[in-house]
Amino acid sequence: MLKKLLKYDMRANMKVFLLIWPALIIFSLLGRFSLTADLQGRLDTIFSTATIIVFVLAVFAAFLFSIVLAITRFYSGLLRNEGYLMFTLPVKPWQLIISKYLTSLITIVVTALLSVVSIFILCSGIPGFTADLHFFTAFMNREFHAGSYIMLALLMLAGVSTSIFQIYLACSIGQLFNKGRILFSALFYYLINVVLSVASTTFAIIFGTSRTLQEAVISIFEGMHIQTATFVALSISLLLSAALCCVYFFVTKYILSKRLNLE
Amino acid sequence: MNELVTCTALSKRYGSLTALDHIDLHIAPGRIIGLLGPNGSGKTTLIKILTGLLRPTEGSATVNGLPIGHESKALVSYLPERMYYANWMRTSDMLQLFADFYADFHIDRAKAMCNALGIGLKTRVKSMSKGTKEKLQLILVMSRQAKLYLLDEPIAGVDPAARDFILQTILTNYSKDSSVILSTHLITDIEPVLDEVIFLGNGRVLRHESVDAIREAEGRSVDAVFREIFRTIPVGGDWPC
Numbered sequence: 001m002l003k004k005l006l007k008y009d010m011r012a013n014m015k016v017f018l019l020i021w022p023a024l025i026i027f028s029l030l031g032r033f034s035l036t037a038d039l040q041g042r043l044d045t046i047f048s049t050a051t052i053i054v055f056v057l058a059v060f061a062a063f064l065f066s067i068v069l070a071i072t073r074f075y076s077g078l079l080r081n082e083g084y085l086m087f088t089l090p091v092k093p094w095q096l097i098i099s100k101y102l103t104s105l106i107t108i109v110v111t112a113l114l115s116v117v118s119i120f121i122l123c124s125g126i127p128g129f130t131a132d133l134h135f136f137t138a139f140m141n142r143e144f145h146a147g148s149y150i151m152l153a154l155l156m157l158a159g160v161s162t163s164i165f166q167i168y169l170a171c172s173i174g175q176l177f178n179k180g181r182i183l184f185s186a187l188f189y190y191l192i193n194v195v196l197s198v199a200s201t202t203f204a205i206i207f208g209t210s211r212t213l214q215e216a217v218i219s220i221f222e223g224m225h226i227q228t229a230t231f232v233a234l235s236i237s238l239l240l241s242a243a244l245c246c247v248y249f250f251v252t253k254y255i256l257s258k259r260l261n262l263e
Numbered sequence: 264m265n266e267l268v269t270c271t272a273l274s275k276r277y278g279s280l281t282a283l284d285h286i287d288l289h290i291a292p293g294r295i296i297g298l299l300g301p302n303g304s305g306k307t308t309l310i311k312i313l314t315g316l317l318r319p320t321e322g323s324a325t326v327n328g329l330p331i332g333h334e335s336k337a338l339v340s341y342l343p344e345r346m347y348y349a350n351w352m353r354t355s356d357m358l359q360l361f362a363d364f365y366a367d368f369h370i371d372r373a374k375a376m377c378n379a380l381g382i383g384l385k386t387r388v389k390s391m392s393k394g395t396k397e398k399l400q401l402i403l404v405m406s407r408q409a410k411l412y413l414l415d416e417p418i419a420g421v422d423p424a425a426r427d428f429i430l431q432t433i434l435t436n437y438s439k440d441s442s443v444i445l446s447t448h449l450i451t452d453i454e455p456v457l458d459e460v461i462f463l464g465n466g467r468v469l470r471h472e473s474v475d476a477i478r479e480a481e482g483r484s485v486d487a488v489f490r491e492i493f494r495t496i497p498v499g500g501d502w503p504c
Contacts, residue, residue, distance in 0.1 A: 001364070004363045004364060007363075008360060011351075011356075012349060012351055015351050077349065081345050081346060081347050081348075082347055082348070082349055083347075084316070084341075084343040084345060084347040085347035085348075087315065087316055088314050088315065088316065088336055088339070088341050089336065089364045090333045090334070090336040090337035090364060090365070091333055091336075091364070092333050258318055259318075260316060260317070260318075262316060
């Protein structure tokens with residue numbers, strides 16, 4: 001059933017992104033052409049500036065759309081009129097949530113990958129770009145080993161996932177109110193951020209004043225190779241993000257299973 | 264007796280408001296049942312509980328012996344009082360969605376009904392009139408060979424010709440193993456097709472009888488009995504001096 005849900009959620013997103021994604025590549029190719037084209041004087045500057053501005057706006061719009069769609073596909077797709085269809089399908093609430101989440105995650109990841117590819121296409125028109133890239137790669141390889149790259153990618157996915165699930169949780173709490181649902185959703189999104197900030201500040205204060213804690217952390221990293229230390233630090237961050245994702249997901253699932261309050 | 268729907272001491276409260284108050288209901292298959300009551304009597308709440316959109320505060324409900332959940336949802340065909348389409352969909356997308364999720368959905372029958380009503384398979388739902396959207400939703404719901412059809416106000420707000428189509432669709436598509444529960448205020452229109460009626464008032468079942476029994480005992484129509492039960496004496500008369 002999850003596969004079938006994914007099919008419909010992906011189709012809904014593709015209606016928009018099958019236009020946006022090719023546009024990104026086209027604008028980057030145009031940008032590259034403008035950088036390498038040998039036009040006359042001011043015309044050259046105007047053309048290259050205009051195409052680069054359009055490209056930057058396209059990247060910005062692609063990310064904005066992917067985030068807006070993540071919110072609206074969950075809010076309109078489950079908590080408004082469409083919810084009367086989705087919650088009466090013979091599927092479990094967790095499948096509905098995971099389908100929306102995976103669709104948003106895939107859309108955001110593909111947008112990010114295509115943005116990187118299009119930036120490379122654009123920058124490949126800049127003289128000396130290859131040399132700069134080699135310098136950057138050499139620097140990164142000093143700090144990271146292969147495992148760290150994987151961990152970094154997972155950490156990015158976890159970061160995006162945490163943001164998506166935080167939006168879902170805020171919307172789920174917002175729908176509990178009979179009036180001002182969007183306002184309450186935004187308010188609870190903000191409140192969750194406040195709670196997280198308070199928690200991290202409290203931890204920082206405790207860590208800053210506790211010599212025992214500091215020594216414990218130093219003892220973990222002491223004598224460790226920089227690449228291993230990076231790997232351990234990234235792993236700890238990943239675990240924390242994953243834990244936060246789980247909390248958001250299970251609370252959202254509980255609310256939509258037991259306290260669904262469609263308009 | 265073989266029961267399709269069983270509600271036991273079913274209650275639903277929203278804060279201090281009691282929408283359903285310890286309802287006991289037993290519904291057999293092969294019946295068309297009118298769920299009748301004034302606004303706020305609990306009709307939609309009862310239907311939403313049976314579809315799984317709401318959870319009861321107390322008591323329990325089962326459909327074909329199954330507690331309300333994803334398994335019972337596979338047996339229930341629900342027509343809500345609002346449109347549940349996604350804007351990007353076309354008629355064919357909706358038909359395919361139902362075919363994907365409901366094993367009892369007959370897509371050929373749905374296509375034939377769309378064709379009969381002039382609803383194009385490639386037409387975007389967003390561009391349809393309100394009446395066409397309602398008809399398409401009814402086609403989707405009645406093209407399933409479900410055990411239980413729950414129709415919330417299916418004939419409210421449609422013209423008399425559409426009303427006839429809806430009632431005819433219900434009559435010709437439900438099977439002897441299934442039951443139809445339909446809530447409405449427009450009793451006169453649906454009275455000829457009903458086998459049973461449930462009168463709901465203030466969240467309680469006031470009467471649950473067969474239409475024949477009511478007519479025999481009272482010697483008048485269900486509509487007349489409804490008006491008698493839910494009569495509200497208008498406030499008026501002379502103004503105080």
